[in-house]
Amino acid sequence: MVDPNKIVFFDTTLRDGEQSPGCTMHHAEKLRFAHQLANLGVDIIEAGFPIASTGDFESVRTIAAEVKGVRIAALARAKSIDIESAARAVEPATQNRIHTFLSSSDIHLQHQMKLSRDQALDLAGESVRLARSLVDDVEFSPMDATRSDPAYLCAMVTIAVQAGATTINIPDTVGYITPSEYAAIFRMLKQLPGMEKVIFSTHCHDDLGLAVANTLAGIEGGARQVEVAVNGIGERAGNAALEEVAAALLVRHDVLPYTSNIVNTQLYPTSALLSEIVNHKVSPNKAVVGKNAFAHESGIHQHGVLENPLTYEIMTPASVGVIANSIVLGKHSGRRALEHRLVELGHAFSKQEIDEIYARFTELADRKKLIYDEDLISLLQPEKTPT
Numbered sequence: 001m002v003d004p005n006k007i008v009f010f011d012t013t014l015r016d017g018e019q020s021p022g023c024t025m026h027h028a029e030k031l032r033f034a035h036q037l038a039n040l041g042v043d044i045i046e047a048g049f050p051i052a053s054t055g056d057f058e059s060v061r062t063i064a065a066e067v068k069g070v071r072i073a074a075l076a077r078a079k080s081i082d083i084e085s086a087a088r089a090v091e092p093a094t095q096n097r098i099h100t101f102l103s104s105s106d107i108h109l110q111h112q113m114k115l116s117r118d119q120a121l122d123l124a125g126e127s128v129r130l131a132r133s134l135v136d137d138v139e140f141s142p143m144d145a146t147r148s149d150p151a152y153l154c155a156m157v158t159i160a161v162q163a164g165a166t167t168i169n170i171p172d173t174v175g176y177i178t179p180s181e182y183a184a185i186f187r188m189l190k191q192l193p194g195m196e197k198v199i200f201s202t203h204c205h206d207d208l209g210l211a212v213a214n215t216l217a218g219i220e221g222g223a224r225q226v227e228v229a230v231n232g233i234g235e236r237a238g239n240a241a242l243e244e245v246a247a248a249l250l251v252r253h254d255v256l257p258y259t260s261n262i263v264n265t266q267l268y269p270t271s272a273l274l275s276e277i278v279n280h281k282v283s284p285n286k287a288v289v290g291k292n293a294f295a296h297e298s299g300i301h302q303h304g305v306l307e308n309p310l311t312y313e314i315m316t317p318a319s320v321g322v323i324a325n326s327i328v329l330g331k332h333s334g335r336r337a338l339e340h341r342l343v344e345l346g347h348a349f350s351k352q353e354i355d356e357i358y359a360r361f362t363e364l365a366d367r368k369k370l371i372y373d374e375d376l377i378s379l380l381q382p383e384k385t386p387t
């Protein structure tokens with residue numbers, strides 16, 4: 001029974017995310033990360049693409065055997081060799097899924113697949129039927145759905161559902177769609193006959209920087225599964241970032257009144273673990289988990305945050321697993337932040353002394369981008385002001 005208020009988190013960090021240049025992971029790293037995804041509370045882990053290599057097959061099979069309390073999915077093209085391999089890989093899991101896909105856009109069918117529309121419809125049905133004969137839970141993705149003829153997309157989705165697919169994913173494979181168009185696709189598909197029990201899913205790439213916005217629009221259009229990757233890694237510009245979608249559901253519950261199993265305090269630890277494993281630093285201005293996501297540099301903001309963090313923070317750092325916000329001292333900082341840090345360092349000064357230290361501080365901050373504690377200590381002794 002589909003809970004209309006629940007969002008299912010399908011994490012594809014280990015599959016689509018791993019397709020990000022430079023993000024390949026070894027077997028032990030994948031297993032370690034899969035355990036963390038389970039701690040984070042994702043509902044489904046897409047553990048890999050078993051036909052791609054023996055290594056990928058082994059990783060999926062180990063994750064399926066060892067990571068408990070979460071459904072393990074494997075990707076398969078609409079080919080029997082892929083589907084049979086995916087079934088063997090996920091077989092040890094208590095709950096498993098085969099995710100099979102086939103392009104639905106003319107540009108893919110003609111130039112890549114060399115298939116007619118009718119041949120592709122037959123193949124979609126046959127593949128889902130084969131997958132359903134091997135596992136109970138089958139997801140079907142019409143690849144490049146968002147650039148497909150809507151009537152043909154409806155036909156392919158209908159055939160996949162009749163063949164036994166229980167989840168229909170609508171990939172914005174090349175990150176092309178806009179939010180209102182994406183929502184409209186879900187509304188259109190949900191009206192087709194026989195779709196009452198189907199869970200529709202988003203899968204958004206970030207080529208236009210719209211992946212998270214499109215994911216949220218998909219939910220508004222009726223999708224109840226989101227395919228996301230930690231830190232937004234994935235093909236080209238990446239996938240919708242798991243932590244951003246989760247934070248939007250947390251902060252904007254007023255307009256997105258849905259529940260999920262995500263443990264929000266695990267968002268930052270999961271991001272940090274992935275960054276360590278793939279050796280990719282998260283961009284400092286990355287929403288939710290970037291180094292600057294809870295850092296304040298300008299005097300006006302620092303003053304507000306020191307009075308009440310809610311003046312410039314829409315969620316508490318702790319709510320997403322970040323230890324604390326930070327007041328960064330630089331050329332935009334004011335007296336209030338300077339004094340606050342000096343007090344934290346054990347120094348109390350009169351107003352006049354603060355004014356004098358602040359004058360030396362702004363002079364130094366003009367030359368140096370960031371002011372660290374050791375610089376502050378030197379500022380207290382004018383003759384030691386760093387040059």
Ligand code: KIV
Nearest residue numbers: 101141143144171173
């Ligand atoms: O982006 C895409 O179309 C995919 C499919 C395999 C679901 O990743």
Ligand code: ZN
Nearest residue numbers: 016173203235
């Ligand atoms: Zn993708």
